Amino acid sequence: MVRARAWTYDGTGLAWLQERLGRSGTGPGHVVSELVPSGFEAYLRIFHRFEAVDGSGRTRRWQTWAVEGGIAFHSELSHLSLPDVHGAAGERVWQTEEGALDGRSRGALARLLAGMTGDQDVYFAYDLAALSWGEEGPLVRRSRLADVESVREEVKGRVGSDGPEFWWPQDRSWVVTTDCDLLSTYVGCSNETAERILGDDELEALPVTSRTRVDWYADRRQGFRSVLR
Template sequence: MTVKREWTYEGTELAWLHDRLGRSVDGPGHVVSELVPEGYEAYVRIFHRFRATDGSGRSRRWQAWAKDSGVPFHPEMSHRWLRSDEPAPGPWRWAADDGVLDEHSRAALARLLATVSGEQGVYFAYDLGALLWGDHDEPLVRHGSLADLENVRESLRDALGESGPEFWWPQDRSWVVTTDYDLLSTYVGCSARTAERILTDETLEALPVTPRSRVDWDTEPPQGAATH
């Protein structure tokens, strides 16, 4: 997750957000407040759905796999907690994409947030992805409506691949969505009401988190925790 930044944010649309990111306490690993600014009523983690690598189009949810693995479906859950059910050592039959929320979850989240924000403008930003893979002098930011999300992704696909946007937020900044370029989950800061809608959406697999929740892959299952 840690990358030396080669540009500044002054004068860019990302400046307000970047200035509010960082750790509020010392501790191991990386936390939500490094991805989503503190100050929101609620925070949610949306898990990127696993897809079958055999091209069958099948998908698998984290909660079901956690149950099969005997580990809790937990806000700080790592994919490393999951037990492989492969018959022999070799490539896994299931994969989740880092840096991009799967298309079904992405569409569901965009629809849900559109009902929250109405027709106000939305910003879509590429930060570390543009730094690492694009030939740019500053973060890439596009402005439109939530309905433009897929058009924005398509317009930047040749330059940045499937990843991103890393950040999206409305004009009033009432919520922020962050998909870090090397994580398997997306994080949202929003109102308590919006969080509840995300958590109860049948398409989205999500859990509540806090600004201090770990987001990196090196977390350990809680001792004695039962699966749900």
């Protein structure tokens, strides 16, 4: 999550975005405003799809898993609140990625946003990953939205296989943020774009607000009831 940076953003492609990020304030944990800039009509959480570790290609959605376990599917749901991810023999059966929206969901999101963005260029940026990998400043690439996988492959040797941490179009009409420590991606966008994302069968998403908790223990604070039964 939020850490002390070893650089400033003046003159970088991330300067505008960092100026509009908030902080967690006095409350516990971390919130959406630390990840996604202010000023958007709508904010969403996109859950990273679980995949079977046996290589079968099987996937599992958070909502299905939650309902099967009698857990409320809500905007602050933590993977720690889901039923055990291990099989009868104790082996791990399902996994999902920190810091990277799964490829299937990433492709679906890129295609959907392309319909809203048209031909304008899109920026793909790495911040904490660049810092962690010893870069001298944020790493920003400008390309077409359809090139997200090519950009990921190009920078993998410099910042790893996560991310992009931030992507946004030239008109800044939306921002996608995937923090390196989280199992969900957050989006700031227009109401129209939000409706399209929420209605897409390939994406598992819920509306959030700028104050929605995003950390692993979001729904484990005292007094919060996530269990349906």
